[in-house]
Every structure is written in structure tokens, then in C-alpha cells.
Amino acid sequence: MAVRIGMMSFAHMHAYSYIQCVKQLEAEGKAQLVGVADDDPQRGQQVAQQYGTRFYDSYKALLDAGIDAVIVCPENIKHRPLTEMAAKAGKHVLCEKPLATTKADGRAMIEVCRANGVQLMTAFPCRFSPSYIRLKQMVESGELGEVLAIRGTNRGRNPGGWFIVPELSGGGAVIDHTVHVTDLCRDLLKSEVVEVYAEIGNGFCHGDFDDTGMLTLTFANEVFATLDSSWSRPKVFPTWGDVTLQVVGTKGLVYMDMFAQNSTLYDDRNMRITLEHWGSSIDYGLVSAFVESVATGKPVPITGEDGLAAAEVAFAAYESAKRGEPVRLPLPE
Amino acid sequence: MLRVGIVGVGTMGRTHASAYTKLPNVQLVGFTDAIADAAQRVASQFGVQAFDSYETLLEQVDMVDICTPTPTHLELVLRAASAGKHILCEKPLGRTLPQCEQMIEAANKAGVTLMPAQVLRFFPEFKQARDLVLAGAVGTPAAIRTRRGGPYPRAANDWYADFEQSGGPILDMVIHDFDWLRWTFGEVERVFAKALTFKGLDHIDYALITLRLKSGAIAHVEANWADPGGFKVDFEIAGDAGMIAFDSRLATPLTVAKQDAGGGGGGVAVPESPLAEDPYMLEIKHFVDSVQAGQPPSITAEDGMKAVEIALAAIESVRTGKVIRLGGGA
Numbered sequence: 001m002a003v004r005i006g007m008m009s010f011a012h013m014h015a016y017s018y019i020q021c022v023k024q025l026e027a028e029g030k031a032q033l034v035g036v037a038d039d040d041p042q043r044g045q046q047v048a049q050q051y052g053t054r055f056y057d058s059y060k061a062l063l064d065a066g067i068d069a070v071i072v073c074p075e076n077i078k079h080r081p082l083t084e085m086a087a088k089a090g091k092h093v094l095c096e097k098p099l100a101t102t103k104a105d106g107r108a109m110i111e112v113c114r115a116n117g118v119q120l121m122t123a124f125p126c127r128f129s130p131s132y133i134r135l136k137q138m139v140e141s142g143e144l145g146e147v148l149a150i151r152g153t154n155r156g157r158n159p160g161g162w163f164i165v166p167e168l169s170g171g172g173a174v175i176d177h178t179v180h181v182t183d184l185c186r187d188l189l190k191s192e193v194v195e196v197y198a199e200i201g202n203g204f205c206h207g208d209f210d211d212t213g214m215l216t217l218t219f220a221n222e223v224f225a226t227l228d229s230s231w232s233r234p235k236v237f238p239t240w241g242d243v244t245l246q247v248v249g250t251k252g253l254v255y256m257d258m259f260a261q262n263s264t265l266y267d268d269r270n271m272r273i274t275l276e277h278w279g280s281s282i283d284y285g286l287v288s289a290f291v292e293s294v295a296t297g298k299p300v301p302i303t304g305e306d307g308l309a310a311a312e313v314a315f316a317a318y319e320s321a322k323r324g325e326p327v328r329l330p331l332p333e
Numbered sequence: 334m335l336r337v338g339i340v341g342v343g344t345m346g347r348t349h350a351s352a353y354t355k356l357p358n359v360q361l362v363g364f365t366d367a368i369a370d371a372a373q374r375v376a377s378q379f380g381v382q383a384f385d386s387y388e389t390l391l392e393q394v395d396m397v398d399i400c401t402p403t404p405t406h407l408e409l410v411l412r413a414a415s416a417g418k419h420i421l422c423e424k425p426l427g428r429t430l431p432q433c434e435q436m437i438e439a440a441n442k443a444g445v446t447l448m449p450a451q452v453l454r455f456f457p458e459f460k461q462a463r464d465l466v467l468a469g470a471v472g473t474p475a476a477i478r479t480r481r482g483g484p485y486p487r488a489a490n491d492w493y494a495d496f497e498q499s500g501g502p503i504l505d506m507v508i509h510d511f512d513w514l515r516w517t518f519g520e521v522e523r524v525f526a527k528a529l530t531f532k533g534l535d536h537i538d539y540a541l542i543t544l545r546l547k548s549g550a551i552a553h554v555e556a557n558w559a560d561p562g563g564f565k566v567d568f569e570i571a572g573d574a575g576m577i578a579f580d581s582r583l584a585t586p587l588t589v590a591k592q593d594a595g596g597g598g599g600g601v602a603v604p605e606s607p608l609a610e611d612p613y614m615l616e617i618k619h620f621v622d623s624v625q626a627g628q629p630p631s632i633t634a635e636d637g638m639k640a641v642e643i644a645l646a647a648i649e650s651v652r653t654g655k656v657i658r659l660g661g662g663a
Binding site for chain 2 (some may be wrong): 148149151195197199201203204205206211212214216218224225226228230232233234236237248250252253324325326
């Protein structure tokens with residue numbers, strides 16, 4: 001039976017991609033897009049019209065509309081209240097990353113979902129990248145030997161809007177771009193981060209938010225990694241940014257540039273050179289896995305705990321930059 | 334005519350020798366090496382003399398070019414200085430800061446020129462990037478990344494694998510990047526680094542180093558002796574008004590692949606990036622010109638020491654797990 005899905009908020013632009021994935025799953029008979037709700041009614045109505053679905057004028061109305069699950073994409077700070085509302089209404093939740101902006105919020109989200117018997121999945125679509133899946137096979141098969149070190153990047157541009165209002169986002173580039181690569185490292189290493197050091201700056205936008213992050217992570221198994229989470233891509237950069245991972249092992253080294261499957265468009269009319277991505281949609285893999293878990297009751301592949309563990313690295317990064325020294329994890333509750 | 338003697342006939346000694354033979358007003362007199370046979374062999378290739386002692390070489394030259402393992406630099410520099418000879422010394426200038434200080438003091442006292450061979454300053458991609466940065470091409474730099482490395486280096490007596498001698502990839506290799514970062518972006522405030530150096534692995538080393546510069550910019554340096562896929566260099570300078578990116582894998586005007594590369598099957602494609610002016614030649618020409626003009630070279634011995642200081646701070650951070658703040662500054 002098709003999983004009935006409601007979309008809660010389109011504040012985060014990834015929601016536009018997720019709704020398309022739901023539409024695709026609808027075409028495949030696996031999901032049904034029931035409707036959308038948004039604090040910004042104009043935005044919500046526009047989306048509903050664009051995707052041929054119903055606009056509900058409150059989150060409560062959407063939750064009462066006979067749905068099984070929600071995809072939650074508001075400003076970061078609202079992940080907790082929307083997740084709590086959905087969980088208490090008995091709906092499974094796919095929540096945009098970062099899961100939360102504080103450890104207490106993340107913990108509360110996990111607890112409320114557990115208490116209400118619904119699943120909480122964190123939106124880490126990079127796990128569904130075919131290149132990452134292949135890389136993980138190489139690590140798991142042992143062909144790289146023992147993993148020793150990882151160098152990662154998740155760079156982009158300042159998205160503007162609420163992303164640069166720390167009261168809504170929980171920070172800047174570091175909270176925005178730390179969690180994806182951290183999650184991949186945790187998934188690859190099957191080990192937790194025990195220490196974080198971070199140099200953080202605002203040298204690109206000179207605003208009251210961070211736009212530069214250079215993190216060093218140490219895992220329980222002694223593997224170390226660095227992660228560049230900066231919004232350092234220039235305005236004329238030919239694509240949005242990157243996710244890269246270089247894994248150094250005793251028997252070899254593998255380098256992944258996750259979004260390298262592009263052709264180059266030289267566009268005279270717009271005086272722009274852009275990279276046109278033709279690689280597989282990772283968001284489809286994400287939404288499809290969530291829908292499958294809701295349909296079958298099997299555990300979601302990326303849990304709330306995964307989401308919180310990655311977000312905690314970002315929290316620790318801010319703490320490290322404030323203190324000017326490495327910070328041990330786990331952070332106090 | 335400036336007479337030059339080279340100490341050490343490894344890759345760098347031979348590379349420098351070729352440069353001297355192409356320059357006017359310089360005469361390559363000969364070589365000396367701890368391995369006398371090797372000195373003999375290389376000397377005969379270049380049609381010059383092999384000296385069986387450093388002392389006899391010093392008697393015949395106006396300057397020495399020191400291309401030996403790092404811990405030998407101190408004594409070779411001190412002896413050259415006291416003999417009144419000018420000195421071009423391979424990087425890193427010394428294995429420790431006190432060694433560097435002693436060398437600088439000796440050269441100053443003797444009134445001879447001592448230049449550390451921080452050759453990266455003569456690589457056109459690095460020189461150009463600096464020129465662009467100073468011209469404001471990227472605005473104010475905010476995040477800088479460099480990468481350098483490839484397979485684990487092999488040399489006489491496997492000396493790179495002896496940390497006490499080489500200092501591993503942090504001191505031996507990315508000292509190039511440290512010097513270039515200082516030269517281009519100014520002094521370093523603090524360093525945090527992680528590395529495989531002290532894990533007791535067999536011919537694998539790798540380090541990731543984060544620097545906070547006094548300017549406020551953040552730099553990330555990769556030192557890689559764990560990549561069997563060949564030597565690679567890249568950098569990226571991102572500022573508030575643009576970005577400069579270089580990748581040695583893309584800057585290859587020539588790529589050759591041979592049907593029969595030996596060992597059956599086809600060969601792998603081998604890229605080349607030929608230049609009309611070899612960076613090593615430019616470096617040596619600058620040193621020779623400076624000595625002959627009686628001018629200080631653009632790379633001072635203090636620059637060499639500062640680069641060593643950054644590298645040693647990174648190593649200290651690896652050892653202690655702490656952030657290392659650099660003392661003094663320029």
C-alpha cells in the first residue's frame with residue numbers, strides 16, 4: 001500500500017527536491033503525496049499548486065488528514081517542535097539535517113518518536129550516492145586495508161535567508177555543512193567522534209555568522225579526519241559546491257568527488273559556465289528508503305541518533321573555536 | 334666566475350648540478366658525498382671532480398650547495414661559513430630551531446650568504462598565485478588549502494623513513510607549503526595537526542594540518558606519503574571576492590601513453606608539464622646572481638628558519654594533541 005505523505009514546511013530548499021521524489025514514488029505506486037503545510041501560507045500554496053497537491057492551512061490539519069508520515073523541512077530551530085507535533089500525532093518523521101541545534105532538542109526529538117512508536121530518520125542523502133556506496137564497499141571488503149585517515153570537504157556558498165540568522169539556524173556554515181561528511185565518516189568507520197578541533201571564521205561574508213570552518217575530528221578507533229565546511233565557493237563557481245572524501249588506508253587510497261558526474265555548459269546568453277550534473281539523484285534514494293521503512297516497518301537506515309551524533313560534532317566545533325582548544329565528546333547532556 | 338661545489342649526489346644534488354652547468358659565470362667544480370663511489374659516478378657524468386672530503390672541496394670553491402639529509406646541514410653550513418664560502422642549503426634548513434639559529438649566526442659572522450632552497454617560490458603556479466593574491470584578485474583571503482604528496486619517498490639509506498633525520502612529511506615536504514603560505518599570506522598564529530607519523534606504520538605517513546594565520550585566514554595543509562597513485566599538488570585560495578585554484582593533475586599539456594610499457598599490456602598515461610625555465614634553474618640563478626651582485630637573496634635564512642618553526646609546531650601538535658601557538662612572529 002502506498003505510504004501517505006505530508007510535507008511540513010518548505011523553508012529549507014531541499015524540500016523542493018524531496019517533494020519531487022515523493023511525486024516520483026507516487027508514480028511508482030509506493031507513495032501518495034497528501035498535501036503540504038507551511039508557516040508561510042503563500043509559499044505553501046505556491047508549492048501545492050506547483051506539485052498538484054493540497055495546501056493545509058495548519059500543520060495540525062495536515063497531520064489530521066490521514067497521513068502515515070511527514071517530511072519536515074523548516075528552519076533548523078523548528079525541527080524539534082514540528083517533529084514533536086508529528087510524533088504525537090503518530091506520524092513517522094523524515095527530518096532535514098542538521099537534526100537539531102542543541103543536544104537537548106535532538107534528544108527530545110528522539111525520545112518523543114520512541115515514546116509514540118514512530119520512526120525518526122535524518123535526511124543524510126549522501127549515504128545513497130552510488131559513488132559513496134562503492135567507496136564503502138571498498139572499505140568494507142578490506143581492499144584498502146585498515147583505514148587510517150580521512151580528508152573531507154563539504155563546501156558551498158552562503159545560502160542567505162534564515163541560514164545566516166543564528167537564532168533560526170543555530171549557526172552558519174559549520175552547523176550547515178558539518179553533518180553530511182561527519183555522518184559518512186561515522187558510517188564508514190563504525191566508530192564515534194571522540195574529539196573535535198575547529199578553526200572557524202567569517203572571512204567570506206564578514207557577517208555575524210560563521211562562513212568558514214576547518215574541523216579536525218578524532219574517532220574512537222584513532223582514525224583522524226579533517227572537514228572543510230566553508231561557504232567558500234565564489235558566486236561565479238560553476239556549481240553549488242562539493243562533497244569530497246579521501247580515505248587513506250594501509251593498502252591504498254581512494255578519493256571520491258561525489259558530484260563530479262557533470263558536463264560543462266558554456267552559456268553565452270547568461271555569460272556563465274556551469275557544471276550540469278547527470279549523476280544519480282541521491283535524494284530519491286533517501287526518500288525512497290524512508291518510504292520503504294514506513295511501509296514495511298523495518299528500521300530506518302539513518303536514525304535520529306545518527307543525526308544527533310553528527311550535529312553534536314558541529315556543536316563541539318563551535319565550542320572548540322570558542323575555547324581555542326580541542327573538545328572531547330560526548331558533550332554534557 | 335663563481336666556483337661551486339655540491340655536497341650530496343642524490344636527486345636534488347644532480348638537479349642542481351644540471352642548472353649550474355647551464356648558467357654563465359658559474360663553474361661547477363665537483364661533488365662530494367658520504368658514498369665516495371656515488372660521488373665518483375655522478376662527477377664523471379658531469380665531467381667534474383669528485384672530492385673525497387668536504388675539506389678539499391671547500392678549498393676549491395667560492396660557494397657550496399648542500400643537498401644532503403637534513404641533520405647533516407648544521408655541520409656542513411658551519412664549516413662552509415668558517416671557510417668564508419657562500420651557501421645554498423636544501424630545505425629544511427635545519428632539523429631543529431637551535432640548529433637554524435646557529436647556522437644563521439655563523440653565516441652572519443662570516444659575512445657569507447646563506448639561502449635555504451625553498452624552491453616553491455620559483456614554481457610559476459605558486460609565484461603567480463602569490464602575485465594575484467597581492468594584487469587583490471581574490472579580495473581578502475579567508476580559506477586556503479594545499480595538498481602535496483604521493484608515494485612514500487625512497488632514497489639512500491631509506492633516510493626519509495627515519496623520523497629523527499627527516500622529520501617525516503611535515504618537516505621534509507610541506508615545509509614548502511609553509512614557506513609559501515608565510516610568504517604569501519603572512520605569519521602563522523597557531524597550528525593544530527594530526528598525522529600517522531608516530532603510529533609505527535611501514536612506509537606510510539600522512540598529515541593534515543590546520544593553521545590560523547595572524548591575518549585571520551584559515552589554512553589547511555595536506556602532507557601525503559600514502560598515495561601510490563603518483564605525486565600530486567594542488568592549492569585553492571578562496572577569498573571574499575574570488576578564488577584561485579590549481580591542480581597539478583589538470584595542468585598537464587602533454588600526456589603520453591605507450592603501447593609497450595614493458596610488463597605486458599598497455600602502459601599508463603604519463604603526464605608532463607614542461608617549462609622553458611625550470612624552477613630549480615631559476616632558484617639557482619637567483620642565488621648566484623645575488624652572490625655575484627653582493628645583494629641579499631629574496632629568501633633569507635630567517636625565512637628558512639620560520640618555515641622550520643611552523644613544521645616543528647605541527648609535529649609538536651601531533652605529539653601532544655594540543656594547539657601550538659607560535660612565539661614571537663616577525
